[in-house]
Amino acid sequence: MNTTKIKEKTGQTIFTVAAVICVIAVAAIFVFMLIKSIPALNKIGLFDFIFGDNWSPDRLDKYENATLSGSYGILKMIIGTLAATVGALLIGGTLGYFTAVFIAFYCPKKLKKIFSSMVNLLAGIPSVVYGFFGIVFLLPLLANFAPNNGSGLLATSLILGIMIMPTVVSLSKTSLEAVPRSYYEGALALGSTHSQAVFGTVTKAAKSGVTASLVLGIGRALGETMAVVMVAGNSVAYPDSLFNSFRVLTANIVMEMGYAGEVQQGALVATGVILLVFVLIVNLVFGAISKKAIKGAVEGKGLFSKIFKRNEKTKKTTFWTKCKDKIAGFKDKIKTANIGAGAAIGAGVFAGTILLLVIGFIFVKGAPHLFTNPHLLFGKYEFDSEQITILPSIITTLMTVALSLLISVPIGLCTAIFLNEYAKKNNFFIKIIRGAIDLLNGVPSIVYGLFGMITFVALIGGTSSILAGTLTISIMLLPTIVRSTEESLKSVQDSLREGSLALGAGKMRTIFKIVLPSALPGIMSAIILSMGRVIAESAPFIYTMGSVISATPTSYLDSNATLAVALYRLSGEGWYVNEAYATAVVLIILVLGLNLLAELIAGKLNKKLQGDK
Amino acid sequence: MKTKKLLTILLSAILTIGGVFGLTACGGEKNITVVARHQGSGTREAFDRVVTDGNGNYLEMKVDGKTTFFTTDKADLQPETGNVMSKVASDKNAIGYISLGSVNDTIKVVNVNGVAPSAETVLDGSYKMQRPFVIMTSSTVTLTDIAADFLLYLKSEASETHAEEAGCIYLADPAMRANEGETAIPVVEYEVKSSLPSGGKIVVNGSTSMEKFIKKAMSGYASLYGRTADELFTLDLQGSSVGKTAVQNDKNGNVIGLSSASVKEEGINSFNVCLDAVAVIVNNANTQINNLTLAQLYDIYTGKVTKFSEIVG
Numbered sequence: 001m002n003t004t005k006i007k008e009k010t011g012q013t014i015f016t017v018a019a020v021i022c023v024i025a026v027a028a029i030f031v032f033m034l035i036k037s038i039p040a041l042n043k044i045g046l047f048d049f050i051f052g053d054n055w056s057p058d059r060l061d062k063y064e065n066a067t068l069s070g071s072y073g074i075l076k077m078i079i080g081t082l083a084a085t086v087g088a089l090l091i092g093g094t095l096g097y098f099t100a101v102f103i104a105f106y107c108p109k110k111l112k113k114i115f116s117s118m119v120n121l122l123a124g125i126p127s128v129v130y131g132f133f134g135i136v137f138l139l140p141l142l143a144n145f146a147p148n149n150g151s152g153l154l155a156t157s158l159i160l161g162i163m164i165m166p167t168v169v170s171l172s173k174t175s176l177e178a179v180p181r182s183y184y185e186g187a188l189a190l191g192s193t194h195s196q197a198v199f200g201t202v203t204k205a206a207k208s209g210v211t212a213s214l215v216l217g218i219g220r221a222l223g224e225t226m227a228v229v230m231v232a233g234n235s236v237a238y239p240d241s242l243f244n245s246f247r248v249l250t251a252n253i254v255m256e257m258g259y260a261g262e263v264q265q266g267a268l269v270a271t272g273v274i275l276l277v278f279v280l281i282v283n284l285v286f287g288a289i290s291k292k293a294i295k296g297a298v299e300g301k302g303l304f305s306k307i308f309k310r311n312e313k314t315k316k317t318t319f320w321t322k323c324k325d326k327i328a329g330f331k332d333k334i335k336t337a338n339i340g341a342g343a344a345i346g347a348g349v350f351a352g353t354i355l356l357l358v359i360g361f362i363f364v365k366g367a368p369h370l371f372t373n374p375h376l377l378f379g380k381y382e383f384d385s386e387q388i389t390i391l392p393s394i395i396t397t398l399m400t401v402a403l404s405l406l407i408s409v410p411i412g413l414c415t416a417i418f419l420n421e422y423a424k425k426n427n428f429f430i431k432i433i434r435g436a437i438d439l440l441n442g443v444p445s446i447v448y449g450l451f452g453m454i455t456f457v458a459l460i461g462g463t464s465s466i467l468a469g470t471l472t473i474s475i476m477l478l479p480t481i482v483r484s485t486e487e488s489l490k491s492v493q494d495s496l497r498e499g500s501l502a503l504g505a506g507k508m509r510t511i512f513k514i515v516l517p518s519a520l521p522g523i524m525s526a527i528i529l530s531m532g533r534v535i536a537e538s539a540p541f542i543y544t545m546g547s548v549i550s551a552t553p554t555s556y557l558d559s560n561a562t563l564a565v566a567l568y569r570l571s572g573e574g575w576y577v578n579e580a581y582a583t584a585v586v587l588i589i590l591v592l593g594l595n596l597l598a599e600l601i602a603g604k605l606n607k608k609l610q611g612d613k
Numbered sequence: 614m615k616t617k618k619l620l621t622i623l624l625s626a627i628l629t630i631g632g633v634f635g636l637t638a639c640g641g642e643k644n645i646t647v648v649a650r651h652q653g654s655g656t657r658e659a660f661d662r663v664v665t666d667g668n669g670n671y672l673e674m675k676v677d678g679k680t681t682f683f684t685t686d687k688a689d690l691q692p693e694t695g696n697v698m699s700k701v702a703s704d705k706n707a708i709g710y711i712s713l714g715s716v717n718d719t720i721k722v723v724n725v726n727g728v729a730p731s732a733e734t735v736l737d738g739s740y741k742m743q744r745p746f747v748i749m750t751s752s753t754v755t756l757t758d759i760a761a762d763f764l765l766y767l768k769s770e771a772s773e774t775h776a777e778e779a780g781c782i783y784l785a786d787p788a789m790r791a792n793e794g795e796t797a798i799p800v801v802e803y804e805v806k807s808s809l810p811s812g813g814k815i816v817v818n819g820s821t822s823m824e825k826f827i828k829k830a831m832s833g834y835a836s837l838y839g840r841t842a843d844e845l846f847t848l849d850l851q852g853s854s855v856g857k858t859a860v861q862n863d864k865n866g867n868v869i870g871l872s873s874a875s876v877k878e879e880g881i882n883s884f885n886v887c888l889d890a891v892a893v894i895v896n897n898a899n900t901q902i903n904n905l906t907l908a909q910l911y912d913i914y915t916g917k918v919t920k921f922s923e924i925v926g
Contacts, residue, residue, distance in 0.1 A: 056679070056682045057652050057653055058680040067678065069675065069679060070680045071679055071680070143704075148643075148644060148646055149646045149700070229692065233688075233690065234651065234690035235686050235687065235688045235689065236686070236690075254692070255692045256651055256653050257852070257855075258851045259651070259655070259852040259854050260854050264653060461865060462859045462863060462868070463816045463818055463847075463859045463862075463868060464818075543851060546849040546851075547849065548849060548850050550847065550848050551842075551843025551844075551848075558814075558847050559816075559847055559848075559849040569693075569695070571699075572691075572692070572695040572699060577699075
């Protein structure tokens with residue numbers, strides 16, 4: 001009896017501690033970033049920092065100097081980030097929305113599954129691969145009619161748009177499919193055609209879900225780093241035309257951190273803080289929309305419908321209403337002409353084309369080199385050699401994957417168990433933990449990199465190491481693991497728990513023998529997707545783990561480049577293009593393989609579990 | 614049936630997209646693609662502080678006590694030497710600048726004011742765009758035996774060969790090896806020890822521009838003891854200031870830092886091992902431009918001149 005009690009207690013303690021670690025991680029990111037940026041902000045002045053449009057850092061500026069000789073204003077980059085985000089939203093949002101409609105309502109049943117997993121695959125492609133694709137395919141293409149070499153707002157928006165599309169598609173699709181079937185059937189019964197029912201009724205009911213998906217897309221676009229650095233041109237300028245070089249906030253950090261002086265470094269960390277604030281706002285908006293409005297909008301209530309209604313009341317006779325009438329009229333035309341349907345099918349086809357194009361182009365260019373150049377994959381690394389081998393990078397990547405999962409899976413799992421099995425729903429502490437995890441999820445990867453650089457790297461002797469990089473990415477993985485584990489724990493029916501408890505099993509026993517096994521497929525796919533994430537990320541590693549391919553690592557204290565970082569380096573150095581293609585192929589194979597595996601496992605285990613019942 | 618239809622649509626979509634882009638390729642001279650490095654890079658500093666219009670205006674200068682940069686907003690800023698090279702190598706209308714040591718046959722070097730960058734022109738000062746390559750160690754902790762020994766090796770004449778191999782200019786003059794106004798740092802004799810000194814791996818961190826030189830030096834040192842460089846060193850290049858921080862945070866005495874701009878920091882011992890010139894590069898297909906004056910470079914980099922045809926090279 002006593003031993004069971006002790007077990008129960010220790011179990012509960014461990015779960016609680018894990019949850020506390022999550023909160024500490026979030027708090028640490030904010031606290032350290034603030035601590036590092038406050039002296040710089042003090043010196044520069046918050047107003048001058050945010051609204052100054054002159055970024056001319058001086059490496060020799062120090063805090064003890066009486067005056068700064070450099071200027072540190074990030075307004076141009078804030079505008080750049082916003083412009084790129086809007087551009088991405090226009091392209092990726094529209095495309096994603098119509099693709100979601102296509103998959104939900106127009107896609108032939110046989111192809112539906114293929115399209116869904118294709119969108120998932122697009123989401124899994126590493127951002128360096130998108131950037132690389134931008135350099136080798138998109139820029140030369142745009143250069144044909146651009147006044148410059150193609151880089152600038154258009155190229156950035158296109159690449160970012162493609163990158164946020166999967167996010168928009170998957171969430172929009174879910175909310176479209178969540179609209180009760182009776183809405184569609186009702187519309188048909190009233191005489192609508194298929195397209196009229198879809199665009200007149202169902203999409204309206206799913207409006208807030210779609211909006212939420214767009215907001216999430218904005219979050220992703222704001223925080224994207226590597227792909228943007230590779231195509232934006234990066235000059236500190238307003239993005240005043242489609243083809244002018246400009247810089248975004250994330251690019252500022254990743255470009256200058258390595259060469260920054262004291263004040264400059266503080267200003268770069270402060271740039272990270274500004275990014276965090278943006279993400280915070282996006283998160284809050286997302287929370288407001290998804291929680292309050294999704295259900296409400298279906299019934300015609302909720303935040304957004306309220307806002308819109310108020311608008312209608314106050315500005316009834318204004319120009320706005322006239323516009324609205326016109327738009328409504330135009331919308332009717334759309335419905336009858338089925339332009340929407342055409343757009344949906346077009347978007348779906350286009351999404352498929354893009355995937356084939358990105359993967360196909362890189363495979364055709366890169367795969368042959370994997371066979372003709374065995375040294376690339378299996379060669380021994382030599383400092384002096386002109387011949388590139390990515391074997392050390394592959395080993396580094398594997399080491400990182402292994403250790404980061406070892407760290408973050410137990411913590412994430414325990415936190416999820418705590419949240420779902422022990423916590424009372426409206427407890428203040430629980431709200432904090434949930435809020436913390438939601439926040440972690442939105443933090444841009446370059447901010448993790450900065451955090452890792454000023455904490456872990458400094459702790460471990462001041463030089464980058466695989467350990468420092470692994471710790472950084474471990475924190476980054478936590479929210480994904482916690483969230484998806486919690487989801488799958490939630491999906492386990494309460495009757496199973498109650499049955500187990502009624503038979504006399506303790507809580508721990510119930511969790512480990514009944515709940516966890518039932519939730520296994522979800523947890524497994526979360527872990528596999530996390531592996532994919534570690535392989536795909538590059539921004540968190542550059543300043544924590546290392547940025548050059550070096551000798552095969554023998555311990556976690558060595559520094560080296562992961563595959564994604566290696567691709568970033570190789571793509572920059574013009575004379576290793578073939579090797580870069582081949583590295584991209586290896587990356588794609590790894591990430592896509594893991595994605596497929598996750599889907600397979602989830603599917604198989606689900607079937608098995610259903611069979612058991 | 615539907616599947617077939619879809620596939621047809623898919624295929625035609627690909628073809629149209631490809632076709633449209635293929636056809637739009639049009640003639641006419643394009644603008645110069647100005648490729649530069651970001652502010653803070655040592656290469657950019659060396660370039661910006663020399664390029665002038667001849668009337669006292671430089672690409673980087675103090676205006677009312679504020680550091681101000683005049684490189685055009687339209688410039689394509691690249692994070693590393695390699696990125697600049699690949700941009701210039703792939704774009705017929707591009708111009709850029711990189712470390713002389715990194716020059717290879719994928720791009721063409723242009724003379725500046727009629728002078729080609731070389732050991733003689735850099736040392737006698739007739740080629741002005743130059744900066745030192747600096748080796749840094751911590752002054753607050755005792756170096757491990759092996760790190761101290763490698764430092765001796767770097768300070769010896771052995772560096773001359775490696776500098777040559779890497780295309781940078783070796784500094785033999787003790788006065789020039791130290792910062793201005795400080796005690797001269799003489800060239801030392803390096804004697805091979807009877808066995809490899811103890812202390813484990815040496816961590817090398819810092820400027821990307823010094824990659825070639827330090828790799829040669831590391832291999833050269835390792836081969837003296839019958840080892841390979843990767844057995845003795847951990848190499849990471851993330852920029853001069855990262856190297857500097859690594860040296861300042863060095864607790865084990867095993868960090869060698871690299872900087873491609875002169876170093877005056879507390880807690881750091883440093884010496885200038887060689888000089889590097891910043892070479893102006895254009896695309897190999899650019900036969901028009903062989904020489905540029907500083908004033909022409911100034912006009913190009915400030916965006917005043919946007920076409921190569923406006924310059925009689």
